[in-house]
Amino acid sequence: MSEILKRATFEATNSHQLSIVVVPIITGALATACVALRFRARYIQRLRCLFDDWLALVALILTWIFQGVNLAAVFAGGAGLPIETVIAIDPTAVTTYLKIILANFSLWVVTVSVVQLSILFFYIRIFSVNKVFAWLSYVMVVLVTTFAIAGLFSEIFSCVPVSKSWDPTVNGTCVDGKSYCSAIGIIHVVFDLAIVTIPLPFIWRLKIAKGKKVVLSVLLCLGLVATIISLLKIVCLFDLTGIPQADVTDYLWLTILFQTVELPIGIICCCVPSLKPVMGEITAPFNSLASRLLSYSRRTDGQASSNVYASWSQSGDAGTDSKSQFVRLDSSFAHVGREGVQHDASAQAEEYELSRPSDNKPKDSNAINVSQTYAITRL
Template identity: 30%
Template sequence: MAETQGPKVVGIAIAFAAVTFVVLLLRLFARVYVLKKMGVDDYLIIFACGFSWAFSSVTVVAVQHGLGAHYEDVDKTGMVTYSLNVWLSSMFYLTCLGFVKTSVCWFYTRLGDKYLTRLSFIMFGVITCQALANVLTAAFQCRPIPRAWDTSIEGTCVNINVFYLANAALNIFTDLLTYTLPIRVILKLQMPRKQKIALVFILCLGLFACVSSIVRITFIPEMLTSDDPTWAISGAMYWSAIEINIGILAASIPSFKAIASRFLPRLIGEYSSGKHYIQRSGSGFSKVRGPHSVGMNSLRSKNHTVVGTEINSTLDRTSEERFIVPDGKIYAHTEIQVRQDRI
């Protein structure tokens, strides 16, 4: 039996496509059923999932026509179909990356920090332009276009080797910028430790997507220069599948907080109450906008006689604690608003 990496490539592509399907279902459940509100980042990630599944589909078809096998063992009559699916996979991969990173940037705008919001919109524009330029270059790399997958057609093509290497390096750079953008804000967030750990975990997943991209780029030089191209491309293909699907997972984890707040409130330090929950500290994944404030007011009766002292302590945007001191006794009165999570 001829040696092939095809089953490995197909297994990874299908497994991660299944994981992404579950992730999207959970995200939509959180947004539609729990929060009853969809955001721009949700629609962007839906498109990302669609292109991720398209990438997995054409990868499976390419395997059926030789991807993963040694070139000498491949049926040469199917090479045009093989090349067409590889060409399509490059565009689906680049488009998916663009949607994932723009979704992450849009999520950052909801953390409530003005500085982070400005940076996120700038990165959103940069990534959009980068993704558009990459997809157009991959799509129109040859003139006429069909020459990209059928070398029997006469025409000219750009130096695709240089494009793939430059594009991979630029993707790693924008990945690092995207996933490290909120570190400054996270360090300053006033929130329960469990929630801060959750945010750090999200960033680590995003950085793992960067690692996947770095591993992927190590396969590209051999893929572009090897005399055994159908075999050499295998590593780049399955690491591409890992990269885009881990990116989708990292972008979707924040939405799972709404599900945890409803069904597992103790997991994130909150208590559930029907469709709402009581926030014990902080404001979820949102930045506390104002500093703590403490004020003292005198409590007077109708005849203006002082009967106690009130100390107001604004702990966050959703609660206020008052210490009332009448006749030498101290009582603590805490007001907590009950609301739904908006993240």
């Protein structure tokens, strides 16, 4: 691979090439974060990492190697460029491209199978008490492993001798490309659907809250995204580009792109159900910020209320002519039961009930009986 990269003679200039270069970085980073959080969750729980955890890590490593192979296809093989352009720049690049594509599909079939095995062993660990489900999971493990081995060897030896895969002038034979592509693609999609749907009946039989059943089902069904991508990338069944198959360097650009998305999404889906213990650490900063904002809002409201009450109790300078100002209290505040009013006649505070008049109060010329709630301040 290093020798191939040394011969890099192409630049990513069009949208086909740029998508193959940029998208894997984004999806790969997300997958890496999920695997790291998965191991963090095990650490928080003080649990040792099990076989499904290590398989997720292996799948991540293989995915990054796979992304490196795709970069080599762009920069050394001219992937995403019309074949006429590739030949004009470097006539030997087509041979390099075909070698890389052989490595691409061989590595893909292994990596995607490791992702599926990680999910299956996670099922076995979680639902091991259900013998029927455990038995079905082990059957799927055998089928997926068989598919990985058979797919790897059938890809490598799709042409005999192997060199005929990248050199059409060599005498030999190759399997029918369309039939092989259809078989591998359909088997993989069927396995994806089986892995996603097998746990659902068992989840809905669990004696847990219905809301938790829905959440678990949704998490497992995230794998359907990878299944849809797997289906769309079968170029022998769905021609989404309109590029003729003879244009080998540009014909498979969308398939390569879908592969760079499919594998990381599969890793993310196999990790998400394990991340509950670490979600508290992720959401803690946001919860803290929300608490501070709520506390600040309450303090601000409290200060505003204090200022309103303070304005009611203020009084002006004493004068010989007394004047009273009536201020209607807002309906959103509780009624004031008793309020102190200072008047010149006795030079001391007397209490009058303002919420309703009372016949038992002493008759006083300075007393004011009102039927509605007011606050009285001296001017």
